[in-house]
Amino acid sequence: MRALLCEHHGPPEELHFADVPVPEPKAGEIRFxxxxxxxNFPDALMIQNLYQRQPPLPFIPGSEAAGIIDALGEGVTGFRIGDRVATIPFEGAFAEFAIAPAFRTAMIPEGMGFDVAAGFTMVYATALHGLRQRGRLQPGETLLVLGAAGGVGLAAVEVGKRMGAHVIAAASTEEKLALARAHGADETVNYAxxxxxxxxxxxxxxxGVDVIFDPVGGALAEPAFRTMGWDGRYxxxxxxxxxxxxxxxNxxxxxxxxxxxxxxxxxxxVEPDIHAENMAQLYRWYEEGGLRPEVSKRFSFEESCEAIRWMMDRKVQGKIVIELAS
Structure with a gap:
């Protein structure tokens, strides 16, 4: 099969395509x-050896994808060959075939395209887990989202609104803030x-605000924290x-x-059953029209290096995807 290969750490321009064996699923895995x-941002970090979880060299980057199951590992239940799925392999997705754990794999709704499904799980599951299980966001509370036009920030805006929060979106340009408002933000702040x-x-x-959702960090963290109200959750x-x-x-x-x-x-x-419940909720909201994933740019497989560079140069609003002709 054809795959994008990282043989040494460096910029995306030093990645190259190669013919490699089709991987075989182990117990608990699916192949698609x-x-x-x-x-995703971790893809750009991994190829530079800057991520907290580094695969050994050489490796195929690509942390999230959607496709059609063509093989099941031992012990996998609930899936069949031919199922349309979205999944998180964490590496290996920039290839014609990939392997992923069954517990991070979900059937995608009939009306959801592969391009949308490929960028859905990581950002929306992070947003819902963060706001529901970790942030305990309640209806009527005020949520501040930093980096609100990025993939996970925009997802947090939408999920926060579905949970009944008053959402303040913060970003660095008026164009990004307009996108956040189009996805449900009640108010916006240009922190540039x-x-x-x-x-x-x-x-x-x-x-002050009740919950702050921060995928940005850096110099924004302390001034954001100082906006926190009593009993807030950062x-x-x-x-x-x-x-x-x-x-x-202090x-x-x-x-x-x-x-x-x-x-x-x-x-x-650690909690696959709760994750599965979260994904079921997210897909219901999507089918009801309450979530509107933003795919701002699509690249061909041959343009994979350019797509990673696009992410590294912070040109992304919502999600960008690589589409394969296979």
């Missing part, structure tokens, strides 16, 4: 013919132009800004607020 794969802390406090009438989702912030611990003390980590990948492995 890849129809579309989404590009305005003081984030003062702008959010003005919007909340000095009360969700640490990722560090797209490239730096890990240090928040003074802040959660005086605000009686919590700093909570959100690691969806571990959650899906």
């Amino acid at each position: 013919r890849v129809k579309a794969a989404s590009v 132009q305005d003081d984030l802390k003062q702008a959010v406090k003005a919007l909340t009438g000095e009360r 969700l640490v989702v990722g560090f797209a800004a490239g730096t890990i912030p240090a928040i003074p611990l 802040l959660p003390l005086v605000k009686t607020a919590a700093i909570i980590g959100v690691t969806w990948g571990v959650h899906s492995r």
Whole structure:
């Protein structure tokens, strides 16, 4: 089969296509013919040896995809050959065939295209797990989403609205804020132009926010935390800004607020039944029209390196996907 191969760590331009053996599924795994794969920030980090979980060289990048099952490993139940699925292999998706754990695989709704399905699971499952299980977001509460036009940020805007929250979306350009409003944000803040802390406090009438969803980190973390209201929950989702912030611990003390980590990948492995319930809920919301995944750009398989570069250069709004002709 044809695959995009990382033989040494470096920029996406140094990846190359190669013919490699079709992988065989082990116990608990499925193999699927890849129809579309989404590009995620960890993909760009892995090829540079910058991610916390590094596969040994050489490896095929690609953490999320959708396609058609063509083989089942020992012990796999609930799936059949020919099923249309979305799944998270964490590596190996930029290829004609890929392997993934059955517990991170879900049947996709009949009306959902492979391009949408390929970028659905990781961002929406992270958003719902973060807001429901970790953030305990309640109807009527105020949610602040940083990086609100990115894949997981935009998903958090939509999921927060479905959960009944008042959503404040924060991003760095007016174009990105317009996208967040189109997906349900009640109010917006341009943190490239305005003081984030003062702008959010003005919007909340000095009360502060109840939950902060932060996939950005960096210099935004402390001013965002200072917008927190009493008994607030700060969700640490990722560090797209490239730096890990240090928040003074007197802040959660005086605000009686919590700093909570959100690691969806571990959650899906440790609590697969809850993950399955979350995915069922997300697909119901999608079929009802309550979730509208944003696929802003599609690349051919031959353009895979360009797609990763697009992600690294922070040109992405919503999701971008690689489509295979197989």
